[in-house]
Amino acid sequence: MKISELDRKHKFFVPYFPLGYPNLETSIDVIEALAKNGADILEIGMSFSDPLADGPVIQHATQIALSNGITIEKTLQAVATLRGRGVTIPLVLMGYHNPLLAFGLKRFVERIRAIDIAGLIIPDLPLEEAEDLLAVLGDIPLILMVAPTTPKERIAELAHNAGGFIYLVSITGITGSGSSFALNLPDLIAEIRQHSDLPICIGFGIDSAQKAAQTADLADGVIVGTHVIKAIGESDNPVGVATALAREFSSALRR
Amino acid sequence: MKTILPSKFGPYGGQFVPETLIPALMELEKAFVDSEADPVFQAEFNGLLASFVGRPTPITFAERLSNQLGGARIYLKREDLCHTGAHKINNALGQALLAKRMGKHRVVAETGAGQHGVASATVSALLGLECVVYMGEVDIARQHPNVSRMELLGATVVPVTSGTRTLKDSINEAIRDWVTNVGTTHYLLGSALGPHPYPTIVRRYQSVIGTEARQQFTQMTGKKPEKLVACVGGGSNSIGIFSGFLDDPDVEIFGVEAGGLGIESGKHAARFGDPSKGRIGVIHGTKTYVLQNEDGQIEDTHSVSAGLDYAAIGPEHAMLRDSERVHYTNITDEEALQAFSTLCRLEGILPALESSHAVAYAMKLAPKMGKDETILVNLSGRGDKDLDTILSIQAGQQ
Numbered sequence: 001m002k003i004s005e006l007d008r009k010h011k012f013f014v015p016y017f018p019l020g021y022p023n024l025e026t027s028i029d030v031i032e033a034l035a036k037n038g039a040d041i042l043e044i045g046m047s048f049s050d051p052l053a054d055g056p057v058i059q060h061a062t063q064i065a066l067s068n069g070i071t072i073e074k075t076l077q078a079v080a081t082l083r084g085r086g087v088t089i090p091l092v093l094m095g096y097h098n099p100l101l102a103f104g105l106k107r108f109v110e111r112i113r114a115i116d117i118a119g120l121i122i123p124d125l126p127l128e129e130a131e132d133l134l135a136v137l138g139d140i141p142l143i144l145m146v147a148p149t150t151p152k153e154r155i156a157e158l159a160h161n162a163g164g165f166i167y168l169v170s171i172t173g174i175t176g177s178g179s180s181f182a183l184n185l186p187d188l189i190a191e192i193r194q195h196s197d198l199p200i201c202i203g204f205g206i207d208s209a210q211k212a213a214q215t216a217d218l219a220d221g222v223i224v225g226t227h228v229i230k231a232i233g234e235s236d237n238p239v240g241v242a243t244a245l246a247r248e249f250s251s252a253l254r255r
Numbered sequence: 256m257k258t259i260l261p262s263k264f265g266p267y268g269g270q271f272v273p274e275t276l277i278p279a280l281m282e283l284e285k286a287f288v289d290s291e292a293d294p295v296f297q298a299e300f301n302g303l304l305a306s307f308v309g310r311p312t313p314i315t316f317a318e319r320l321s322n323q324l325g326g327a328r329i330y331l332k333r334e335d336l337c338h339t340g341a342h343k344i345n346n347a348l349g350q351a352l353l354a355k356r357m358g359k360h361r362v363v364a365e366t367g368a369g370q371h372g373v374a375s376a377t378v379s380a381l382l383g384l385e386c387v388v389y390m391g392e393v394d395i396a397r398q399h400p401n402v403s404r405m406e407l408l409g410a411t412v413v414p415v416t417s418g419t420r421t422l423k424d425s426i427n428e429a430i431r432d433w434v435t436n437v438g439t440t441h442y443l444l445g446s447a448l449g450p451h452p453y454p455t456i457v458r459r460y461q462s463v464i465g466t467e468a469r470q471q472f473t474q475m476t477g478k479k480p481e482k483l484v485a486c487v488g489g490g491s492n493s494i495g496i497f498s499g500f501l502d503d504p505d506v507e508i509f510g511v512e513a514g515g516l517g518i519e520s521g522k523h524a525a526r527f528g529d530p531s532k533g534r535i536g537v538i539h540g541t542k543t544y545v546l547q548n549e550d551g552q553i554e555d556t557h558s559v560s561a562g563l564d565y566a567a568i569g570p571e572h573a574m575l576r577d578s579e580r581v582h583y584t585n586i587t588d589e590e591a592l593q594a595f596s597t598l599c600r601l602e603g604i605l606p607a608l609e610s611s612h613a614v615a616y617a618m619k620l621a622p623k624m625g626k627d628e629t630i631l632v633n634l635s636g637r638g639d640k641d642l643d644t645i646l647s648i649q650a651g652q653q
Binding site: 048049050051052053055056059063066071072073096097098099100101102103123124125126128129144145146147148149150151153154157158169172173174177 | 256262269270271272273274275276277278279417418423424427430431434435436437438534535536537538539540545547549550551552553
């Protein structure tokens with residue numbers, strides 16, 4: 001399913017979860033539970049040894065995933081498993097550039113096309129460096145980020161080149177930061193709207209259903225990563241927690 | 256957005272960073288370009304290089320070492336005589352002045368051996384900047400005197416506990432701080448790597464080594480050196496001295512990587528020396544040769560010298576390697592330690608373990624060369640910081 005086929009009458013709940021944490025089997029079960037209990041889009045993390053845009057919680061989770069032997073190959077196979085279990089919502093892959101280069105960009109794109117991946121998020125691949133990937137990506141969207149520091153003229157450029165949804169970074173910082181949102185968030189959204197009809201999803205630092213609902217009011221959806229990992233990492237019933245969390249967030253966003 | 260200066264060295268380099276940082280890199284590039292054309296800035300930089308850093312640093316003829324080897328005459332460019340004991344301060348000073356020019360009163364820096372951290376803390380004290388240094392827990396343990404020096408200079412040293420807890424992770428942590436505080440903070444990157452414009456800026460501020468060395472060497476000997484040797488971690492001391500000689504095709508240039516326990520052991524930091532692990536990739540904002548496993552995860556590295564213990568190499572070196580303008584080779588821990596002892600005993604100079612790699616390679620080259628030929632070695636730093644490491648290795652051998 002494509003992101004553009006989603007019903008935009010309600011706000012999107014977009015949880016992030018890395019495959020391989022706390023182990024591969026559990027992560028597949030958790031993602032399935034999130035997908036079947038209210039997630040509109042799922043952002044699936046591909047782990048990297050040096051995740052420089054991520055805070056300590058995601059660093060820790062992805063390190064555990066790596067020590068459990070997660071690879072791009074296993075990630076792609078796990079996504080195929082999820083498709084086999086009837087997960088049909090748009091799945092987006094999030095990961096850093098180097099493992100994709102090592103896998104081979106062309107080969108990677110062929111593989112993700114086969115499992116109906118709805119978009120890619122690569123935090124260390126800004127638009128200026130994305131030429132090689134865009135050349136092989138075809139109609140699979142490259143989801144671009146807009147940050148509180150992004151100047152106006154650059155927002156126009158990013159908005160014209162973005163696909164899937166626009167990932168609006170809520171703070172000047174890394175994932176999981178507790179600080180309050182950038183003051184210029186409404187201005188950024190207004191600026192993006194002038195140049196693009198794509199959904200705008202806001203991420204970084206959303207740590208409760210209430211904050212998710214308030215944030216989503218500004219845009220089209222919210223991305224929740226660190227909070228999901230924390231809740232599941234602290235639980236001995238990960239699938240139960242994922243189910244409850246997805247229901248709580250999606251109902252808060254559908255009021 | 257277009258950069259003002261070329262952002263790549265052939266296919267290498269670029270700006271592989273999170274979106275939040277792109278405007279900061281643009282701002283930095285503009286400030287750098289403006290400062291290059293500003294005589295007031297240049298006068299301040301050059302003035303402090305002379306009065307504070309102690310430049311120009313001399314070239315010393317290593318007479319007893321040359322005689323013992325019985326071949327080429329070996330000369331040393333004495334960056335160990337810079338204030339704070341290494342070439343790192345040339346770049347730290349330039350970037351701290353740039354930070355002030357941009358109105359940023361806080362700098363963050365990464366450090367491995369502690370030399371760049373000490374240099375950053377020093378120029379921050381000089382210019383009244385707040386300074387935060389990220390340093391891996393493992394490096395803090397093996398370079399403790401430098402931690403105390405930074406703290407005495409007023410810097411905050413933050414232990415890095417993520418990943419391998421070494422230089423690579425301290426760069427990640429410094430970048431995370433920079434992303435978070437980008438409005439007030441300049442990232443004072445210590446080597447010729449990272450996203451554009453850093454490799455270009457660092458080379459510019461270290462090029463003083465090459466400019467001085469070319470002039471001094473010709474004055475001393477009446478000719479250019481036949482061979483030029485420098486060690487290459489990230490690659491800032493080497494690109495600094497190389498830059499003075501790249502346009503001299505008759506000067507043969509060698510970059511020396513850390514061979515650690517030997518290439519076949521897998522425990523080294525030889526990005527070019529080990530094709531099974533050193534492949535083109537992207538790390539810390541730049542495309543270059545990176546030691547990685549087949550899944551593209553960055554490999555742990557090993558070197559007796561913390562300053563060479565890094566998985567990637569500056570992008571300009573990758574280009575110079577492809578064009579074969581520079582030959583890259585490697586030296587093991589053991590060879591570097593032998594060169595350290597030899598230079599101490601024969602010349603009365605304690606070289607840094609990093610620089611000892613360059614000395615060791617010159618010692619291999621010299622006997623095969625004629626007595627009328629010369630080798631210039633960049634002695635990038637002094638070895639006082641390494642005494643604990645060396646003494647504990649010697650104790651272990653006895």
